[in-house]
Amino acid sequence: MTTWDAETYGSRWSQIYDGLPWPGPDDAVSFLAKLAQGGEALELAIGTGRIAIPLVERGIEVHGIDSSPEMIAKLREKEGGERIPVTEGDISSFTVDRTYRLAFLVLNTIYALQDQEQQLACFASAAAAVEPGGHFVVEAFMPDPTRFRRNSWMQVHDMGLDHVLIEADKHDPSTQQILEQHLHFSQNGVKLYPAFLRYVWPSEMDLMARLCGMRLVERYGGWNGEPFNARSGNVVSVFRRDEA
Ligand SMILES: C[S@@+](CC[C@H](N)C(=O)[O-])C[C@H]1O[C@@H](n2cnc3c(N)ncnc32)[C@H](O)[C@@H]1O
Structure with missing residues (x-):
């Protein structure tokens, strides 16, 4: 590896990604479906559709962004995956010509952005993609x-x-x-x-959100609403975009 960029993860991992022992999607999908309240959702770094496909099956319209043509191709091979609108692009700087009820970025992928500037730019792009009062959910491991x-x-x-x-x-x-x-x-x-x-402390995420016109409204240690505390290995943060 000489340099790491937005496409490196997908080009290296796409052939084995779906065979890896990821947690089942059901808890995340229930959590996200509840927040979407029947509205439309945008998944940042949609990958091969691990979450997006079952979320669509729950009746939520999902759009996606991902920088990897290989990961998007794997999504397209799956039943239901071919119907999800996906834009090839970088989540650290994207624009959409509409807003969503919900945006989400799961499985540590905020950490795939290489520095604080890129991560802050991602929060700004997500804030602009969410309607006022809508939510941005970020799930990542607790840095240790x-x-x-x-x-x-x-x-x-x-x-x-x-x-x-x-x-x-x-x-x-x-x-x-x-x-x-x-x-x-x-x-x-x-x-x-x-x-x-590049990992991000929860408090740092909260500040990024505040800088982008969002604020933390809920934080859990998992998708089942587990309390977030010193023993948490996972962090699920829900940010709400300020009303106009
Ligand atoms: C760990 S996978 C997560 C995929 C999916 N969200 C899931 O939960 O299975 C990380 C994904 O992030 C994408 N990715 C990494 N850096 C990115 C970037 N800068 N912009 C857009 N997508 C990116 C990769 O291509 C890959 O599909």
């Missing part, structure tokens, strides 16, 4: 710098007689960035699946 020792971390995620999956991370606390390598060793050789993240 304590897991790093000397700013490194390594773990065996899966192992069998013919394969091993190891994750190796480097952390830069001065920039809040993490470079991850997911190394898959098998009889067929070694494959590298990188990810480059």
